[in-house]
């Protein structure tokens with residue numbers, strides 16, 4: 296299966312390695328949806344704004360070449376029925392291990408999660424601050 300990204304590049308979704316990662320990421324998304332729904336006491340839909348990105352699209356939007364999006368490991372999402380991206384980060388942070396979240400970044404208008412835990416534990420929970428990141432969830 297393939298589709299074209301907004302920049303017109305062919306995206307391959309069904310490479311052998313990609314298929315496993317898609318499934319892995321999909322399972323992460325379902326765990327997050329279930330967790331937020333339990334905490335809210337009602338069904339909370341997840342709105343994904345970005346998943347896998349080809350290297351050209353990734354560069355075009357100014358993202359790092361080492362982004363987990365290029366490796367099909369990351370998702371950006373919102374869940375307005377639960378609350379703000381800040382509220383989502385605060386709700387998920389205590390359960391990172393249980394939920395299989397390797398990294399979470401509060402990006403202000405959305406939440407970034409990756410199945411890959413960064414080499415340095417301090418980078419596991421971050422807040423975007425300009426072009427840099429601060430450790431932890433910083434309101």
Ligand SMILES: [Zn+2]
Pocket residue numbers: 345364369370371406407408
């Ligand atoms: Zn992201």
